[in-house]
Amino acid sequence: MRDVATLAGVGVKTVSRVINNEPNVSAVTAEKVSRAARALNYQLDVYAGNLRRTDRSTGTIGLLVASVANPFSGAIHRAIEDEVHERGFSVFSASLDDDAERERRLVDQFLRRRVDGLILTTITTSQAYLLAEREHGTPFVFVDREPRGIDADAVVSANRTGAATGTEQLLRHGHRRIAYLGDRPEILTAGHRRNGFLDAVARRGIPTDDLWMVERLADEESARRATLALLDLADGPTALFTAQNLITIGAMRALHERDLQNEVALVGFDDVILGDVIRPGLSCVTQDADQIGRLGAQRLLARIDGESCPPERLEVPTGFIARGSGEIGPRA
Amino acid sequence: MRDVATLAGVGVKTVSRVINNEPNVSAVTAEKVSRAARALNYQLDVYAGNLRRTDRSTGTIGLLVASVANPFSGAIHRAIEDEVHERGFSVFSASLDDDAERERRLVDQFLRRRVDGLILTTITTSQAYLLAEREHGTPFVFVDREPRGIDADAVVSANRTGAATGTEQLLRHGHRRIAYLGDRPEILTAGHRRNGFLDAVARRGIPTDDLWMVERLADEESARRATLALLDLADGPTALFTAQNLITIGAMRALHERDLQNEVALVGFDDVILGDVIRPGLSCVTQDADQIGRLGAQRLLARIDGESCPPERLEVPTGFIARGSGEIGPRA
DNA sequence: CTGAAAGCGCTAACAG
């Protein structure tokens, strides 16, 4: 900046004014400075400035998602980017990998880079470790999974009622022997979906003996294997409820592998690309990832702008699409 | 940091030494400092330090991809994250949206935040605007699309030969009336794939009259519409070559909508989730997004570490999977 | 092994 000032023959503060579009600079001087800046290919160092600035903001947010390679995370990420982009924010993103230690490390990494706020999907049993940071003034919003051990803004799907709705579709078509395939129940979201499933079967008075609860599935491959094992049982389930997109994909692979996609019913939580094209079509509970991301980002921006109302918990409604796989009846 | 120093009863430099794990601190002093830091919930400000540090590195890289919601971008992103994460780097990510102005704005945003390097997918006709920045010492690597107007490291798929391989599969099964569905040909990657397609048909001596070249398709919906239009022709194509994942999805939708998935052959460039499950299975040229991301990140890290060999162009081989959709013959 | 002083690039506060 000093170089620019020298070249333009003005003081540094004047350069600062021009670069930051502050008032009180004559058009002639401004032009001179702009020209010098361009000549030297000058780029403002936002961090150096924010060191002295009173609000100390960096125009940066940190985003922690399940995995940047997961389509659901990608959709949330995209919505957040769209929401904060016009305000000039940059976003640090990272993958949680359902690893508690990694979560802590990544959050620390973000904080050391002085993000103005955090949008988090977490796996730790308690996020109380963030309490101290909140006092330092960094706001955060939880998306997809609610916080534990700390009261904070959260935006989540209606997991419990959504899962119940999906399960009811199977029950309505006469299924009693149903398998639930889900993620680790310690993950609140997974727990809620499990409970929604159990709500629905309990309402119909299905004995738990008729159910298979397969949990701690984390990826397509483990879900595929678990599904194959169920399909190979002598008196296995006549319907499957898969509680998450990767699990749904794994289950579909297994069903098609055994050519049972028209015999065994399937309802998934969260839609999947080509779920509409495949035969039978995937019946599923749909999530509004775009809405989750947008609301999360809006909440965070409001906090960054100093809003101080009590933490809010926003629940985004789920939908249901019947495409065929959930409308198969049990075998005679 | 001063607060920590005061609380621990030592000088700031000693705190700095402990926090950064520098030598020459007695175990007792170190412990005292650590305790004080924990008590105050102290987090190092990496940017303040890097202001004075000689290497001026921020441990941050900027990543520009097609869209963080696109599965191919997500896979590249993930590979890059894995590669740089262990070195403690954070990554800024943003979506290009094939918008040249947006590209410039996002690159500027990254530079003002003093990233140590850039990994870019671009849409501008020339990236010569980066030349000045390179002189300032910021290295960059291009992924997925090669640079123009500037010589720089690049990691791309073998687009031309890959597209030719895919097209040959259709030719081998007797097709002559083939439609090419692709993105804007100004995008180098799209252009290479188009050329690969044309190479293959030229080798077989197919007259261009037998071809349909539909380009400037950017998303599923435009690809679906274009495909429907082709399918509804009296003497339309007997085979489709789709040059990109979203286009492939749109084409599959259209084929299934008209129930022609077993009549009209399809080969896509890039695999799609459930492409193995759907019937007929999707025959496609596969890209190694993980490898592209990893090599790109390794290249960038090497540059950040000061390597100064001439720019390299790395081509990642493509594969081919025959699953059925590409092995359908033309109607009698 | 430890600390004091200087200064990184910038903006706040003020004086002209």
Place this chain on the structure above:
DNA sequence: CTGTTAGCGCTTTCAG
């Protein structure tokens, strides 16, 4: 409308 001075939180340099 413009420039000067101090200092943001840290690391470098160098003296103890």
